[in-house]
Amino acid sequence: MDEFIALNPVLVRRLIGTLIVIIATIVLSAIARRIALATFDEQERQYMASKWLSRGLWLIAIVLTIALWSPNASQLITVLTIIGAGLAVALRDVLLSFVGWIHLQLHPPYRRGDRIEVNNVRGDVVDVGLTQTTMLEVGEWVEAHQSTGRLVHVPNGWLYTHGVKNYTEGFEYLWFEQSVVVTFESDWEEAREIILEIADATVPNCEEPARRQLRQMTSEYLVQMNVLTPYVYVSLADHGVKLTLRHLTAARGRRSVRHDLISEILRRFQEHEEIHIAYPTYRISSSDSVPPAQNQRISHE
Template sequence: MFESLDALSLNLPSEIVVSDSLIGLIISSVILITAVLILRALAARFIRQKIESYELRRRWLVQSRNGLILFMALGLIFIWGQELRTLALSVVAIAVAFVVATKELILCVMGSLLKTGAGSFTIGDRIQVKEFRGDVIDQNLLATTILEVGPGQLIHQRTGRLVVLPNAIFVAEPVINESYTNDYTLHVFTVPFKREDDWQAAQKAFLKAAQRHCQPYLEEVRNYMNQISRHRGVEVPSVEPRVTLQVPEADEIHLVIRIPARAFQRVQVEQAILNEALTGILSPVEP
């Protein structure tokens, strides 16, 4: 036991080194505090003896005390000014190092505040950020989790992959919310044809199929879009199925089909229209 104590004493420093400047600062501080305490006692004694009014005496006691405390604080700042400046520089250096080390975390928090304040999306919405696209299933202060949909922007099937997006991505990248209208949506898909194909007949076939499949709920979609227009103050889009043309290449014709659909049934409606229209085009009925 005594041997362990001896070993411990050997590891302790024999003396604590204190610089002369620090001793001088401590002595100056003690002198200042002592002088202020003496002045306060003398001032309080003088006020109690010379002022008879209770209210005035109490006011002068409080004012003299506060004035002496302010004087003592200014004196200590003057005495320790150089050390305080050194400490401030050290604190700033530590703060800068902390910001640099935690920059990504700070950006994640800022991104979370940004998407929450802007109301960019909520749980269940289908969003796209850069090349990432999917349904939001979870979000917290640092990250947002989506179930990936794709591949590409025209496919609406889940890939089975889970994507965790750091919220920092929302600070610098735009967010596309495909579930802006919630219950119903205007769904767009493209069918390419060669210029020499009979794309005129295909255009008529797709329009006819789209009108037939969308007719049962077309009035519901129209009423819903009117409600969205009144609530959000935006122009009401036409909900009628339509087929427009695009010419991306000199030898290609693209049919762009836009249909109204329930948000959870757009893939089924798209496939039904494709099957009906393409079957009629590829296998025309003999007269």
């Protein structure tokens, strides 16, 4: 060991210096986190301050380490150029994700707390890192966009390769549709009125807060949405009259609203003998004069 130190004193000094920089950065990051916790009361501000201080310290540590191993200015420029060229080729996706992070800081299409969908991955954003966004997943095997309990990490570079759908940016409500089919013999007009009554009584009143948010959105986007009240559309299905209720609901409350609606619709329809929920049926007819291979005909009723 003594011979190695004697033969390579510069290398040893650089190794020791690098180790000191790393240890100092770890200690200072821990101190910075404690300062952030003591300075800010809000959890989000504590989180942001801790993140930015830690990232800044590690960036300084990287620069100091490079300078330590290349004390000559011309050598430092050469090393940085070679490193930059290598990173551009070998770490294209990582660099794209880092550029995506810069984009998210300057003109964010989503923030922490937003519900987004990108490349068929859907969830609530819980963290935006230098190279990836972390989401609490919703959907998949769970119906009605409720949480699965899994954390999903997606690269920030997806901003440029896939479209981002934001369920809550600027406007925290979504149009939701629920369809019910009644038989052709049913009093569909009465059924339509019943569904509207149930919607007015069951669906949370979103009209006023939605209008306020729309007025705020018009300062940034060309948005036109005049009718915000529930409405029932009538159309024909193969097996009956289709009644489709369209209404506003909070982006995170669709399943409970649908449960309340369907439960009340079923109860109210049971009180009216002239209203019957339709379902697909089939008629099978046969004739003795036709060979067995050709004696069956199936048709929708």
